Each structure stands twice: as C-alpha cells, then as structure tokens.
Amino acid sequence: VAAEAPDQAAEKPAGGAAAFETLLVTTEDNITTICLNRPTKKNAITVEMYNEIIKALELAGKDDSVITVLTGSGDFYCSGNDLNNFTKIPEGGIEKMAKDSGELLSQLGQSPEGCSSYTFPKMMGLAKASEMLLFNKKLTATEACERGLVTEVFPDSSFQTEVWTRLKAYGKLPRNSLALSKQLVRGVEKERLHAVNDQEVERLVERWLSDECMNAIMSFFQAKAKL
C-alpha cells in the first residue's frame, strides 16, 4: 500500500504509551496504520525511523490488529534511505544526492537488496529480473502489476476508496486463521530469505566502500551539476 494515509475522522493513536517521533501510528477497525511522517523530506527513512518502524510493527503484532498498513504522509510514499545516514560520502554531495533519492542502484555502483536478488527472478523469471536489478529498468504501475510486484493499480482519484474498501473487508477476517495462513505461505522461504538478505547486505557494504561506487556517485553528481 502506498501514497498518503486516509483522512479518517475516527482514527485514534495506537498504544497510549507508545510515542513516535517520525511516524503517525493509528488503529481503527482492527487495522493499524503506520504512516511515515517526514513529508518535507518525501519520507526518506532515517535510522531513527527504522527503529520506530520496528517498534510499531512489534506493537501491532501484539495487539488485536488483523491488518497493518504501511504508508506515507503527503503525496509521496517514500523516497528510500535518507543518505545523511551513510558515512563515506563526501560532505558536498549529500544534499544533491538526497534530492534525487530513488536514483537507480546499479548506476551508482550498488547491488540488489531486500531479497530482490532471490524474489524477483522467482516471480518474473531471470530475464525480466535482470532487466530491473542489473539494468535499472523503471516500471510503470501497470508493468509492476504484470510482473507480480503489486496486485492492483488504481487511478489517483479512486485510490484511497478502493484500497480502504479492501482493507476494511480484510480487517474482518478471522485473525488466527489469517496469521497461520500467512505463516504457511511465508514460512517455507523464511530461512532462505534470511540467508539471501545476509549475502545482499554483505555485498552492499563492500560496494559502498569501493572506489568504483565512489566514482559512480561522483560522476552522477557531475552529470547532474551540468544540467
């Protein structure tokens, strides 16, 4: 689920004790909504935000929520990692780069993350996965749907209505059955996904510290500067 959170009058903050600096967390009708709340930064994720997301998910896992929605405030879901979190980038470059977050991974000398090196080929075949992961193919929403990355695409005007109609129906499903079914569907791959993630992270750390990555980032800035 992407784009801004719905304007729902009856929303109430979740867990009186839990206060969040970077998130808006509300619960209603068995649905917990975690809303990234740095709209002026297009919801770029900081280390603090990562920690708060983990905390909010743990709370939602313990209360009566049937569904948890992750979304962003403002007109942008999320622009990726806030690059101010990363060291080893020359000071002058960070501001420029932050403006262009979402920039393509391999163009910056990066490598796949989030288990995409495993899940993308599984989902769409090696040819189309390579097109995205190695050659930076950008997809339209319709193409993302065709490749199995999202389930449905709506026009902006009806997005909130269509999504929340579905979410409210899902929120009424038997909670334990849903949780156990999800465990069945996901459990088979859990060990594999952790191993894949470890490998990807290890590779990313190497990449960030490499001269090639640094040069790619520098020449990216220079190209931008010329525009």
Place this chain on the structure above:
Amino acid sequence: VAAEAPDQAAEKPAGGAAAFETLLVTTEDNITTICLNRPTKKNAITVEMYNEIIKALELAGKDDSVITVLTGSGDFYCSGNDLNNFTKIPEGGIEKMAKDSGELLSQLGQSPEGCSSYTFPKMMGLAKASEMLLFNKKLTATEACERGLVTEVFPDSSFQTEVWTRLKAYGKLPRNSLALSKQLVRGVEKERLHAVNDQEVERLVERWLSDECMNAIMSFFQAKAKL
C-alpha cells in the same frame, strides 16, 4: 480440464474388471477420461470418490494411456469436498453449507491446501498469491490464465472442441518420452511438495478443531439465513 465430458460415441469403459460407483471411467485413443459422476451434488467429492479416483489413476498409470483427463458430468466440474464427510460440524449446518460449497477458505477460518501455499507464490509472486490465499480474491478465467493457473481459456460454445483437439494430439505423443519428461519437470519438487502438503494438512486439522473456525462457520450460516 474442466466441465462436462464429451459425448463421444466410441467411448468404452476402461478395464472390464474395474467397476466404479461414483465415477465414469472410459478409455479411447490412448486417453483415459475420469469423470466425477454425482451431477445432482455438483460433483462434490466424498471419501468413496477419493478412493475411486486413486484407484482409477493407478489403473490409467498401468495401461497404455498417454493422457488422463479429469472432468465432471453435468454442467459443473466439481464443488469441492462434500462436507458430509467432515465431523465436528453441527448437524443443522451441513445441508446449508453443502449448498454453498466452494465458499471461501479463510472467510471460514481455514488455511491454504493442495500445496498452494508453496506453488502459488512460486508461480505468481507473494503479493498476488496472498491476495488469493489470505484475502479470498476470486479470479475470472482470464485472470487465472494470466497468473499461470490455467493455460488457455475458451468460450463455453467451443470449449469441448478446442480441448479435445489438443488432447487427441497429445495422445499421439511418444508415451515414454512424455512420462520421463514429466518426471523431470515434477521430480525436482516432489519431496518439497510432500513436505508442504504435510504442513498444510496439519494446519487444516488444527483449524477445523478451533473455536475460531467454528465461530466463522456459524456466523457464515447466520449471514446466509438472514438473506
């Protein structure tokens, strides 16, 4: 292959010795057709029928058949398990529920079966698989084709002609080559599929015995009764 068996004059019963109570089993042109034969119950599957299907498949595996077709008599392929087979459902509810077999699994507090928790994510990605297995998304025939669950979709008027044209061609393919190729394609996953199936069945048994499942079934009946 779904829908009714073709009206083929030259059909003959398979294996003189094998008599079936709940199936029509015929063999012609190297093709064995196993037809579920309880049209008044929309071919709901009983325990007896399961045993006869196993027997019929074993026979077809031993004779000269190249292809085995599973279909149903009447205008309905199969409405799923005959719920009279299952205990632990209050007596009053069974008749109502049988009328609505095919009712959605997780709505009734159930969990995925038939290895779908493994094969669906593999085939269509986790997002679209979850939509079906957790949130009861019903597909049109065209959508089922797009997600890889079926290979082709025909209008009702030409269905039998189109399908049997293909089947008759398949029935002429070299038998051993086909069997060995099928073993290659399926063998890789056989062990995994058995493990997945064991897990799914274990989970389903828990589900059927849970209060949540019982309550979901009861509220399903009450909703129906109000209509």
Place this chain on the structure above:
Amino acid sequence: VAAEAPDQAAEKPAGGAAAFETLLVTTEDNITTICLNRPTKKNAITVEMYNEIIKALELAGKDDSVITVLTGSGDFYCSGNDLNNFTKIPEGGIEKMAKDSGELLSQLGQSPEGCSSYTFPKMMGLAKASEMLLFNKKLTATEACERGLVTEVFPDSSFQTEVWTRLKAYGKLPRNSLALSKQLVRGVEKERLHAVNDQEVERLVERWLSDECMNAIMSFFQAKAKL
C-alpha cells in the same frame, strides 16, 4: 539477443591472438559481440562451435567487456544443434532432419534440456511450462515475453536500433557492480542448476538411444516425405 549482428563500421576483432573458425568476435564500447557465423546452415551449432563459444566467453570474461552479446549472422539466430554431430541416426535421415532443425522435442521422443525442466515451471508455473515442455506449444514473440522468456519484443525494422541503444547504455554501467549483482542474482541457484542439467543430460542420452526415439524420428521423416 537474437537476429543478425549490427553493421557497425568501427568494430574490431577481439584479442589479436584469438582466431575463430565458426564465430565472428568483435569488441567495441565495452561490449563483446559473439556472432555465430554459419549463415548457410542457419547457424546450426557444431561441436567445434561449442568449443569456440566457450573460448570466446572466457576471453570476454577476462578483458574489460561489461556486456557480451550472443547473436547470429544472416537472418536467423540459430537453428539449434547441427544433427551431424550426433551418431545413431541413420545416414539417410540426417540431411532431411537438418533442414527441419528446431523440430519439436517431445514429438521426436526427446526430453527437456538447458535447465528448462526447472526454470520454466519456476518462471511461468507448472501448467504453462508443461504446455511447452511436454506438449510442444510454440509461442509467438509476444507470448514469450508474457511468460518471462524475453524482456521486450520489437518489430524487425527497429530491432537493431532498439537493442543497441540499450546495450550501449548497459556498457557504461560500473563493471564490478554489475558482475557482483549478477553473481548475487544467479549464485543462489547455481548448484541447483548444475544438478538439474546433469539430470536432463542423463535423460537425453537415454532418450537418444531408445527405440521409441528412433521410431519417432523415423515416423517424422516419413510424414515429411509424404508432404
């Protein structure tokens, strides 16, 4: 990448020392092009050609190439194995068969190869994979794209322009990052793919030596002869 190599004036042969009998190998803009060069035989692959392809790939892996393109000279990418490489086929039949290379595998009593018994079901689901691997379904280019076998389809008139626009952009990507990302994407499956390939090859050898295969080939020739 398929079809003929581009008419590029600035191309130069790769590695002065490496001479190839059956291939044209050129390198330009970090892109090595390996072009199968038996246009009069529709680039049917001989044992010598296999050895030269291996050698050319090893050279491209060691030099500065970022991308390696495999294509064919003339208007045909490749018609498959040159059947003159295979013994156990009666002398009279080889010429006829060579003309029809690309003939369907299971119709000739063969079985899947090139890891397709594993990669096809993974990519498109078991139903559609079986349709191709067991029942010889031929795909249009558009269908191949929908099933994930290719990433894009172009009309013949713009094919070279479209493909080379992409390749030249890919050739400018950071080399190490690309290689490491490719290793990530492919590494997970490498062991599995070798095991699958071993099984497929073993099965193919059995098939080629079987009476069924021989009979299927013979009846294929007879059917052709009657046309």
